[in-house]
Amino acid sequence: MILFKKKRDIQEFIAGYHQKNQQVGFVPTMGALHQGHLQLLQAARRHSDLTVCSIFVNPTQFNDKKDLEKYPRTIEKDLELLEHQGCDVVFYPEVEEIYPEGTGQGSPYDLGELEFILEGRYRPGHFQGVADVVSRLFDCVRPDQVFFGQKDLQQCSVIAHLIATTPDFRHIRMHQVPTLREASGLAMSSRNARLTPEQLQAAPAIYHTLLHLKEHLVPGDLTGLLQQAAERLAHAGFRTDYVTIAETDTLKECTRWDGQTPVSGLIAAYLGEVRLIDNMPLN
Numbered sequence: 472m473i474l475f476k477k478k479r480d481i482q483e484f485i486a487g488y489h490q491k492n493q494q495v496g497f498v499p500t501m502g503a504l505h506q507g508h509l510q511l512l513q514a515a516r517r518h519s520d521l522t523v524c525s526i527f528v529n530p531t532q533f534n535d536k537k538d539l540e541k542y543p544r545t546i547e548k549d550l551e552l553l554e555h556q557g558c559d560v561v562f563y564p565e566v567e568e569i570y571p572e573g574t575g576q577g578s579p580y581d582l583g584e585l586e587f588i589l590e591g592r593y594r595p596g597h598f599q600g601v602a603d604v605v606s607r608l609f610d611c612v613r614p615d616q617v618f619f620g621q622k623d624l625q626q627c628s629v630i631a632h633l634i635a636t637t638p639d640f641r642h643i644r645m646h647q648v649p650t651l652r653e654a655s656g657l658a659m660s661s662r663n664a665r666l667t668p669e670q671l672q673a674a675p676a677i678y679h680t681l682l683h684l685k686e687h688l689v690p691g692d693l694t695g696l697l698q699q700a701a702e703r704l705a706h707a708g709f710r711t712d713y714v715t716i717a718e719t720d721t722l723k724e725c726t727r728w729d730g731q732t733p734v735s736g737l738i739a740a741y742l743g744e745v746r747l748i749d750n751m752p753l754n
């Protein structure tokens with residue numbers, strides 16, 4: 472496994488693979504790797520000749536400074552895991568390498584409504600930060616195939632939009648990999664490392680609430696069902712940002728369901744200071 476810290480070095484290395492018409496698969500991460508990330512890596516290995524993973528805790532996507540400071544950083548363990556999984560290349564740049572002109576200088580991306588709904592409503596600027604860093608990382612790695620986890624469903628839509636609307640990225644094929652869960656149902660996430668043992672016991676209530684939505688979804692008004700879901704989360708000790716049902720394709724929230732449109736349940740909620748998100752297709 473080769474480790475690069477400089478943009479120019481990784482670009483030169485990858486150019487050699489493109490000259491040989493080899494497929495470059497890319498898994499961008501913020502580190503604190505878990506089985507969910509490793510599943511993305513395995514998918515990348517299946518679809519590409521060269522597997523690249525980046526580890527970069529991107530400051531511009533954190534609207535809450537404390538959240539950025541507390542984000543788990545486990546670089547040595549991450550590198551061991553990647554080596555063990557057969558990752559070929561790791562890109563581990565400093566902030567100055569990705570943002571030579573400083574953070575906060577990027578020009579805004581047109582992400583349409585996606586920027587402002589659901590996560591966007593509670594984390595203003597978050598998706599601008601994600602779009603900015605992902606396009607900078609794509610520019611460093613020049614991937615053919617990219618791999619993102621469905622746990623961040625709205626992020627997947629943002630990246631799909633970025634790829635579709637950026638001429639330099641249009642050739643990139645995006646793979647959305649299903650969410651990996653603990654035996655308890657809790658979606659794997661780097662943030663789970665910040666949960667206390669008691670909070671870890673309570674956290675699977677998010678998954679069970681999504682299952683409740685799935686099992687009780689019927690055509691018509693959704694208000695009562697969503698009220699039950701909110702009560703379940705409150706009962707388990709969550710402070711809920713949102714629990715909602717949205718069209719899977721557009722992520723537009725629904726107050727009624729026609730019995731046909733594909734819809735997903737989406738939840739963002741705090742246990743103590745830790746904010747967890749999850750989602751599930753409901754039909």
Ligand code: PAF
Binds near residue numbers: 499500605
């Ligand atoms: O999903 C993540 O870990 C991050 O949002 C990403 C895509 C690596 C961008 O920083």
